[in-house]
Amino acid sequence: MKKLRLFANLLAEEKWLNDRLAEGYACDRISPFGSYTFKPSARKMVIRLDYQDYMSAEKFEEYKVTYADFGWSHLKGGRWGSIQYWQKNADGRDEIFSDAGSQVAYYKRLMNYSLMTACLFFIYTMIILKGSIFHALFDIKASYLTNGLWEREGSKFWRAFIFETPFAMLRFLPPWIFMIACAMFLFSCVQYNNKKKKYV
Amino acid sequence: MKHQLLPLSETMHYILLALNEPLHGYAIMQTVEHMSGGAVILAAGTLYGAVDNLSKHGWIEPVPGESGRRKVYRITDEGKGILAIEQRRLQHLLSLYETREYDEKT
Structure with a gap:
């Protein structure tokens, strides 16, 4: 499967x-x-x-x-x-962490990992979009760089459109992934703090 | 200043005590399980992290000459010094338990 x-x-x-x-x-x-x-x-x-x-x-x-x-x-x-x-x-000893300290340390590693992911996408997005992240989030048309693409008609338009879509996605998706990564970082902060509160 | 790992967690404490004899990872878990009467069963990630942490602080060290895939560790003099500090702390705590009991009796 x-x-x-x-x-x-x-x-x-x-x-x-x-x-x-x-x-x-x-x-x-x-x-x-x-x-x-x-x-x-x-x-x-x-x-x-x-x-x-x-x-x-x-x-x-x-x-x-x-x-x-x-x-x-x-x-x-x-x-x-x-x-x-x-x-x-499964045999009853199915955990990889057996004490509070190592579990809290694990959640801290997860938090740092998601922060690093967000930073990487931030840098990538800044480079390809030259800083205009929020504008790029909703302007999907701007991700297509072919001159006069939107003025073309019929099969000529669709051929060019489909050809460029994978490249446009490389420009359009990173700011979205960056936003998701930020949300995930905040989420992992909450999870880390909950874990810490539970044990410390 | 007091060391950041002090007072020792139960996991660290048992590992340091177990490494009075040289042991590799899984054998540490078995020894600790035996020493604690089955109360402390270390999981793989916890053991790996604790051993990594203890050797970073120089409290345990790999035994030289032991080749093979499994690294064998033993306690260092510094680690023994840490156990001595912990022993004094725990003895003091125990003495407080004992005086308290004495108070209750009289």
Whole structure:
């Protein structure tokens, strides 16, 4: 079974994955651009998502060996600051964090990750739009740069329009993704503070 | 100034005590589970983060010469110094418990 899904929030993604697993599946592969492959599984499985900043090759190896010793298999994740996907048979020891301190630290990493994502899209948007982010949010026509495109008619218009759409999306989507990333950052701040209040 | 990791969390405390003998990650979890009578069961992410943190502070160190995929750690002299500070703190707390009990009896 293959499913396509995009998530802006890591905790929502984890919940969605575990809901699929609860239906009697195991996750087989996670590919870029939100493609998840599942296969039927007789055993009940769990998935946990972690986020880790850059790790040296040595640290990354130690990280993976530690989790593997606890029965987790690594589904996806690199060492250059990325989400780590872990899956194992459900056996009652199904969490990756066992104390308050490490859970709060995890939520703090998530907050920093979403802040970094927002900053990256901010820089990208500033470069391609030269600063006029709010204007670009609603002016989809301005994303098309072909001279006189909107004056053309019939098939001539549609050919040029469809040809340019992928390029226009590269200009039109980043400010929107930036806005979503900002919202997600604020959301992760709230989640972090709630976690902190619960424990500290 | 008091160190940011003091007083030690239960996780850090047990790991430092367990590393009086050299152990790798999973063996730390097993030792801590045994030492705590099953009360403290470390999860993978918590253990990895705590070991990383403790070795960053120089309280534990990888045992040289131990090759293979699993890194083996043991406590350093600095780590033992931290445990001595914690021992004094806890002994003082315990002594307060004891005087309180004494007060109640008389």
